[in-house]
Amino acid sequence: MPDAHHLLLFIAAGWLLNLTPGPDVLYIVTNALRSGARAGLVAGLGITAGCFVHVFAAAIGVSALLATSATAFTVLKYIGAAYLLWIGVKILLAKAPAQEPDVAALAAAGKPRELKSIFAGGFLTNVLNPKVALFFLAFVPQFIAPDADNKALAFVLLGVIFNLNSIPVNSGWALAAAWMARSGSVRRGMHWLDKAAACMFIAFGLKLALTDNPSR
Known part of the structure; x- marks a missing residue:
């Protein structure tokens, strides 16, 4: 483990990185706008769970495989890109409701099946993105002392800290998105917000599909 100074630096860097908008943030905000704060919180927990998969995979060398194997990286890249495109197209083709949704009512209802689906979606959004795996492989080792006795354990501990610190940010x-959804202007424009989110998911999917393996 790093000393106190480097640990605080690691935590601060993690918070800044989690504040950066990307597919994860978009997924949280979209669900919170459409179904309330509970849905957004569940989406964030699904994304965090997906990050834990990458942390443990990196610790046992799967991320190194993705970094060096063009085939492994390409397969996971296209699966992840297809999933993001599917989310975007699904939202884009969804029909606008005849009546504006009552966000407060949706949040209070908290349908278990819907929340399970949101959690699973966040989990898959993260797990199927090889860039997340390579991020952990590139970022976390910078804070592990070269003379650490058990580098794999140190990697896992730092990864756990990073993921737990992402929860308050998510x-x-x-x-914030749920609060915005309660305002009349946002609710009236919910249909167009959905379309904008759909286009952004499609853009993220295309960007991921066109990403080259960093090892090249």
């Missing part, structure tokens, strides 16, 4: 995105 929760903040969810609560």
